[in-house]
Amino acid sequence: MLRLAVLILLLANAGYYAWSQGLLRTWGLAPATQSEPERLERQLNPDALKLLSAQSPQPAEADEPEPAEAAASAPATPPTPSSTQCLQAGSFDERQAAALRQAAATLPSGSWTLDAVVVPGRWMVYMGRFADAEAVDKKRTELRALGIAYDRPGAALEPGLSLGRFSSEERAQVALRDLARQGVRTARVVVERAEAKAYTLRLPAVDAQLRTQLDALQGALAGKPLAACN
Structure with a gap:
């Protein structure tokens, strides 16, 4: 039995080899031919094929809108508002502010304050x-001793000497008493600058x-430039 099985296996292998190599083609036994002529016969409309290079223009897609249509469908861009800047100048005293009010009256209402x-x-x-x-130099020598x-008192009080500036009359009087205890006899308290209003144009x-x-x-700005607001 073993010999018979081996013989059958050998005959089967020999038959498959002869079939795969086309040795049995005359009896109609052979695998399907995949050579080039058979492939060409199976092509459909080969003359309709075209080769495109990378530089060839691509056909436009059907659903892409034309430029005119795209422009018409784009939402309208709102106009950009004109830019503005805040300007100011100052400060001005009462007299200068009065002249500035008169000059600014020609500007649009609400455009300035x-x-x-x-x-x-x-x-x-x-x-x-x-x-x-x-006499000033003599007094300086005494004070140094x-x-x-x-310090210098400012042009309005020259020739003279300042022994201190204070934000209130009470503080100035206290300082005067302290100086008297140190030997100063001829000093007094004066108003260097009276309380006042100052104005800023905006x-x-x-x-x-x-x-x-x-x-x-x-003409009414008194030489003070308009600058960006603080």
């Missing part, structure tokens, strides 16, 4: 006025049109 702030007064412990510069600091939204009208303010 004059903002007032109270400038507090200031007091000084003062020595003077002296007869001349020689007492160890007391001094234009919160200057656009291109308003900027062309600001020349009307130049």
Whole structure:
């Protein structure tokens, strides 16, 4: 039985080899031919095929809108508002503010304001006025000997000496008493600057049109430039 099985296996292998190599083609036994002529016969409309290179233009897709249609369907862009800038100038005293109000009256209503702030007064412990510069130098020598600091009082109180500036008259009087205990006899308290109002011109939204009208303010600005708001 074993010999018979081996013989049958050998015959089967030999038959498969002869079939796969086309040796049995004359009896109609052979695998299907895959050579080039048979493939060409199975092609459908080969003359309709075209080769496209990478540079060849691609056909437009049917659902892509034309440029005119795309422009028409795009939402309208809202106009950009004109830019504005806040400008200010100051400070101005009462007289200057009055002239500025008159000049600014030619500008559009609501385009400007004059903002007032109270400038507090200031007091000084003062020595003077002296007869001349020689008298001032003599007094400086005496103060240095007492160890007391001094300063120039400003043009309105020359020739003289300042022994201190204070934000209230009460503080200045206290300082004067302390100086008297140190040997200062001829000093007194004076008002260096009285309490007053100061004004700032403010234009919160200057656009291109308003900027062309600001020349009307130049004569009333007292040489103070318009600058960006703080």
